[in-house]
Amino acid sequence: MAILVFADQHNGTFPKSSLEAVSYAARLAQTTGTTCTALTTGPVEGDGGLGQAGASRLLVTDLKGQDSQQLTRLVLAAAEKEAAHIIIFSHDLMGKLVAPRVAARLGAGMVSGATALPDVSSGFVVRRNVFSGKAIADIRVDTEKKVITVTPNSVGIVMTGGAAQVESFSADLGEARTHVRETRTESNEHGIPLPEADLVVSAGRGLKGPEHWGIIEELARELGAATACSRPVSDIGWRPHHEHVGQTGITIRPNLYIAIGISGAIQHLAGVNGSKTIVVVNKDPEAPFFKAADYGIVGDAFEVIPRLIEAARQFKSAR
Amino acid sequence: MKILVCVSKAPDTTSRIAFNADQTAFDENGVQFIVNPYDEWYGLVRALELKETLGGTVTTISVGGADYEPVIRKALAIGADDAVRVDAPESDALYVASQIAAYARGKGFDIILCGKETISFNGSVVPGMVAELLDLPYVPLATKLDIDGQSAVLEREVSGGVEVIEAKLPVVISAAKGMAEQRIPNMRGIMAARTKPLETVAAADASVTTAIKAYSMPPAKGACRYIEPEQAGDLIRILHEEAKVI
Ligand SMILES: Cc1cc2nc3c(=O)[nH]c(=O)nc-3n(C[C@H](O)[C@H](O)[C@H](O)COP(=O)(O)OP(=O)(O)OC[C@H]3O[C@@H](n4cnc5c(N)ncnc54)[C@H](O)[C@@H]3O)c2cc1C
Ligand SMILES: Nc1ncnc2c1ncn2[C@@H]1O[C@H](COP(=O)(O)O)[C@@H](O)[C@H]1O
Numbered sequence: 001m002a003i004l005v006f007a008d009q010h011n012g013t014f015p016k017s018s019l020e021a022v023s024y025a026a027r028l029a030q031t032t033g034t035t036c037t038a039l040t041t042g043p044v045e046g047d048g049g050l051g052q053a054g055a056s057r058l059l060v061t062d063l064k065g066q067d068s069q070q071l072t073r074l075v076l077a078a079a080e081k082e083a084a085h086i087i088i089f090s091h092d093l094m095g096k097l098v099a100p101r102v103a104a105r106l107g108a109g110m111v112s113g114a115t116a117l118p119d120v121s122s123g124f125v126v127r128r129n130v131f132s133g134k135a136i137a138d139i140r141v142d143t144e145k146k147v148i149t150v151t152p153n154s155v156g157i158v159m160t161g162g163a164a165q166v167e168s169f170s171a172d173l174g175e176a177r178t179h180v181r182e183t184r185t186e187s188n189e190h191g192i193p194l195p196e197a198d199l200v201v202s203a204g205r206g207l208k209g210p211e212h213w214g215i216i217e218e219l220a221r222e223l224g225a226a227t228a229c230s231r232p233v234s235d236i237g238w239r240p241h242h243e244h245v246g247q248t249g250i251t252i253r254p255n256l257y258i259a260i261g262i263s264g265a266i267q268h269l270a271g272v273n274g275s276k277t278i279v280v281v282n283k284d285p286e287a288p289f290f291k292a293a294d295y296g297i298v299g300d301a302f303e304v305i306p307r308l309i310e311a312a313r314q315f316k317s318a319r
Numbered sequence: 320m321k322i323l324v325c326v327s328k329a330p331d332t333t334s335r336i337a338f339n340a341d342q343t344a345f346d347e348n349g350v351q352f353i354v355n356p357y358d359e360w361y362g363l364v365r366a367l368e369l370k371e372t373l374g375g376t377v378t379t380i381s382v383g384g385a386d387y388e389p390v391i392r393k394a395l396a397i398g399a400d401d402a403v404r405v406d407a408p409e410s411d412a413l414y415v416a417s418q419i420a421a422y423a424r425g426k427g428f429d430i431i432l433c434g435k436e437t438i439s440f441n442g443s444v445v446p447g448m449v450a451e452l453l454d455l456p457y458v459p460l461a462t463k464l465d466i467d468g469q470s471a472v473l474e475r476e477v478s479g480g481v482e483v484i485e486a487k488l489p490v491v492i493s494a495a496k497g498m499a500e501q502r503i504p505n506m507r508g509i510m511a512a513r514t515k516p517l518e519t520v521a522a523a524d525a526s527v528t529t530a531i532k533a534y535s536m537p538p539a540k541g542a543c544r545y546i547e548p549e550q551a552g553d554l555i556r557i558l559h560e561e562a563k564v565i
Contacts, residue, residue, distance in 0.1 A: 112412075
């Protein structure tokens with residue numbers, strides 16, 4: 001019996017979401033009296049910090065590409081080798097690509113987007129958000145084998161101070177039926193990808209036009225934040241599509257979400273209501289967003305934002 | 320092109336979310352159901368566009384009870400040729416995926432198109448399971464879909480850019496924003512939908528692997544603390560000293 005965790009890496013480093021998944025698996029292994037083995041594709045230096053996050057072993061393979069069938073065979077082979085009965089992923093692109101396949105192949109009960117460690121006091125119950133963050137569900141998994149994907153930025157990382165024993169691993173993966181033809185990088189001003197950002201500055205139709213986004217970008221730059229927007233703003237083309245957050249855009253859970261000139265429609269909130277701290281700047285005191293806010297400023301964005309930029313600049317230089 | 324579009328229903332996005340007395344089921348009283356936006360706006364519409372340029376058929380499949388009918392008729396009104404409903408409860412993702420796979424097996428679909436996720440359960444799980452059960456390649460969260468010979472050419476947003484992926488047909492795809500533009504059904508479509516074929520099939524044998532132990536509501540937010548616009552600069556200090564987020 002063991003717990004296997006798939007740890008995705010980018011150019012040899014593990015993003016926070018992978019470390020969170022490993023830490024989740026390690027803590028679950030500890031409470032259930034078993035061990036945690038991590039699996040990754042592509043070269044890493046040493047254990048890449050996964051030992052610190054709680055893995056006792058790390059299987060490294062040299063699989064290239066990201067064909068879901070090959071990755072599934074890889075995970076299944078590793079699970080068999082480790083006699084793993086629980087398999088953990090991050091609820092990111094890789095987790096969405098592979099975890100459902102693994103669960104279907106094993107006939108395993110799956111919980112996607114877990115937001116807390118399983119409660120194993122009676123049965124095996126995992127908490128997740130449903131209805132786009134408007135409710136919580138505790139899901140009981142009734143199968144012996146289980147698959148869980150962990151929502152990024154929700155469970156944290158507990159550093160244990162160990163090192164993982166690294167082992168190379170290979171398996172018969174069959175042919176790839178999907179190939180990446182090309183990757184186009186889209187310029188992102190500060191190179192902070194929105195889904196992974198800790199701090200986010202976001203603006204809506206209240207900004208009136210694309211020519212006014214300079215102050216939004218400037219505030220984001222001073223804070224070291226990524227930028228986001230509401231859906232109409234990306235629909236009209238004021239901002240790129242990948243910045244659109246909400247029910248039909250992306251879901252984020254940063255530590256800080258600053259919403260400027262966004263009314264706070266329920267579909268927008270669905271994508272951001274997991275944020276730890278929400279700041280709302282809106283000239284309408286009745287804007288629904290204030291109900292979801294921790295801090296609010298009722299005022300004109302064009303007067304408020306320059307003050308925030310100035311204060312952020314002073315804060316930065318004082319540190 | 321023979322395309323199967325998986326269509327689920329979801330509570331209207333402005334619905335009040337409430338549960339039954341023992342907190343184990345969604346309270347559907349007074350709730351208006353819509354076609355899950357990802358399935359309708361992106362999956363279904365792109366399937367129709369492909370049919371319009373390449374020929375073929377677009378069939379929808381839904382797993383659920385008789386109350387699914389209005390949602391299925393809406394999909395037919397937008398332009399699907401015919402529809403299938405598997406008469407089975409939406410017990411869990413693997414159970415639903417097993418029903419879809421059991422129906423699709425051996426029928427020669429070139430593409431099985433799903434939504435990125437249901438806005439009720441937000442799993443992003445069913446399409447990947449369908450792909451595995453049918454032993455097909457899978458491309459999740461596609462924002463663009465074209466056909467090039469015997470392959471589908473797809474785009475997907477990854478952190479910092481866009482990936483172009485080529486997948487051999489047949490393939491299972493989940494559709495994200497950008498794949499198509501919403502279509503509003505016209506009167507002719509709505510009339511035609513009334514007589515389009517809606518086949519009901521019995522559930523296949525499949526096991527249920529998870530259950531809802533309890534639903535609950537997230538803890539209420541504390542009251543919003545207001546800062547005067549003239550003192551906006553104070554916010555930065557508060558975020559550092561009190562909220563400790565910067
Ligand atoms: C099925 C469905 C899915 C949807 N999905 C999404 C989604 O994923 N994401 C999303 O964002 N929306 C989504 N929407 C749209 C959503 O309902 C709202 O229409 C949208 O979020 C509104 O965007 P907004 O707040 O930028 O614009 P508005 O609603 O127009 O609000 C602008 C706000 O700016 C304020 N303002 C104006 N001038 C100033 C100023 N000078 N200073 C400060 N404040 C000012 C106004 O008081 C107002 O509150 C969806 C809708 C549907 C039906
Ligand atoms: N009951 C259902 N009937 C048909 N398709 C479904 C059903 N449930 C989910 N799907 C499809 O699977 C996608 C992802 O669902 P989910 O895994 O629940 O987020 C949806 O967008 C639909 O395309």
